[in-house]
Amino acid sequence: MRIADYSVTKAVLERHGFTFKKSFGQNFLTDTNILQKIVATAEIDKGVNVIEIGPGIGALTEFLAEQAAEVMAFEIDDRLLPILAETLTDFDNVQVINEDILQADLQERIKGFKNPNLPIKVVANLPYYITTPILMHLIESKIPFSEFVVMMQKEVADRISAQPKTKAYGSLSIAVQYYMTAKIAFIVPRTVFVPAPNVDSAILKMVRRKEPLVTVKDEDFFFRVAKASFVHRRKTLWNNLTNYFGKSDDVKIKLEQALTQAQLAVNLRGEALSIEEFARLADCLWEQFAH
Template identity: 35%
Template structure:
């Protein structure tokens, strides 16, 4: 098969976007960043061959792992099922209900994962909907995606993912991980991002769905001015009322600007 590589006896599958972390230096660095504690409930998405799992299991109070690839389940069970604090779920993380894992309302989940690049954005949005049970998230993603999440207005990386993630979370890029740290090596550089959902949103809107629609419309046509891309919501004379020029483009608007637009739209019905 041209599209796969045998790693530790497992056929790495292209359709699952499998690139297994195999460099101990980066495994240790990730574990240090997460700093799991014995009173914490950790959820690992896509444990793969267990490079990170083996460190989490020894330090976490509870560890749930979510793995889509059925061929990996028996291996993970053989290696980890003798730990009393370990539970495995054969499931697609994009459809998984993370709220069911929370056993103690006082103890939010900490989510960890080396995410397949093809699902990283939808998965982050899926988790943000369940953020009330999540303390923080540490993800290995394509570096370009991490740069988009953490981007500031005015940069070409800045877009819908930046605005909506930063509305819900404090986001920080921790460090890069080179292709050679994986087996098989991906074609791109990776990076670790930390997302900490706000317990109370610093600047909340009444209807986050409206905010999401406004942000999506603005960035769907990045080349257009906001007067054109947001005409479904704002008349030309409304821009002055929200303190913006209709000739701006979406990437110049800050999260605060989008919040002002959303509140104005909510108030004017």
Template identity: 45%
Template sequence: MDLCSYSEITALLKRHGFTFSKALGQNFIVNKTVCPAMAESLHAGSGTGVLEIGPGIGVLTKELCTVAQKVVAIELDRRLFPILEETLAHCGNLEIVEGDALKTDLNALIKEKFADMDEVKVCANLPYYITSPIIMKLIESRLPVSEIVVMVQKEAADRLSAKIGTRDCGALTVAAQYYAKIEKLFDVSRGSFTPRPKVDSAVIKLTVRNKPEVTVQNEDRFFEIVRAAFAQRRKTAANSLSSALLLPKSTVVNALEQIGKSEKDRAENFSMQDFADLSALL
């Protein structure tokens, strides 16, 4: 079965009485080059386990099963299970589990399912609406994984992979790059999916750091400072921090001066180390 053929997908879904759920952000890949490229970018092999989030009808899953020793796919939509049983019947190294990746204890799942693997990686075509929360969960949870390859909305990919200290940088950029080195691999046009989304996508790779990019005294405060600094992008960092943290502006300005920043600087002009230093002062 050609899982990238629109006519075959239509017949498959009709046979199982399946209709797309807008609430779950379901868009299935019909571009034949995307999933093989994603699977190859993992550099998986014997001894590699791959956790897939949201297998859909199995287009990416099939490719993962050809490169990894074991694949575990977590799927929220129970209606897809009989479809996956049909499309992936030949994949003997696959296990599908029902669950919501945002609510599931992924650490426990990985320890249970991949105990005999040398390494574990994550791969997914993420629904746009859970991009930020799922990526932050994957890296904040300190999962025993070395790499994460995901397809996300192009705007999110550009923001996540942006250089810190530039205009394209945001709070998510700093938070994600604190935990991982992020590389944008390739763009994916909106015509690569059915139903066709309104925006383009891109594939990024997150290589998890052995230790965070900078040393901070209190991670919770560090992330609070980062969020506060970017909370009002049109304002200076001094005004945004003062407003979000309910601190006197003079206190914020004094802290900024101690790290060599002006009250006129915006958050996009800060380095990762600037945020770390600031979190120790405020």
């Protein structure tokens, strides 16, 4: 029997008198086939260390521990610690850390792996309400995670993996795809969770690029321009950029010059631009405004 088997999950929760906390976005997966698929998608073997976020009662952790060299699982809810100590008792290659992943000093933590030089993959069923901050925190940390295989709300996975000229494409697509390739591996129906969430989920596989997708003069400025370009999706690039940089004549002249230099029409919307075009635009704007 697996931890994820519904009867086992139910018995564990009842034995410990565990109640779900909405504030932690807790939805426990009770489908062993999906857990197997997640681990297969992540291509976990004994040459890989894994970081898991929000292990819950250890359903995914169990599958990861069987395949990986080591698993470091970050769990914010201290009520789950005695449960995890019980469910994962057979594994000596799992560390459960009672810490908020957004507050953790990951550089220090990963030194706690027996072999910290192995590639590190992030495999997790992320809490829906905080998926994006966690992902961006991990991607922007200086830790060279080789891969992420994470479950999230399908709509967020669509946005991260979206291509230009689609409704889902936006600053989040750009922020992630700058560093990683992103592809939806498969969809997970809401019915396989306890309690069932209101939406379907998706497993998103992201692999770190050797180099960022584009080279820009100032990364921070590039991301700010991308974000500003999508503040009002229905507005043109010109309207969004004047809202961001200002509407004085001097600013408008600089904007016009930057757009001309970047070979972009003023009436385009943000979603029409590829990441390469955003890089060109950001560099031209940087010359005008930040230089």
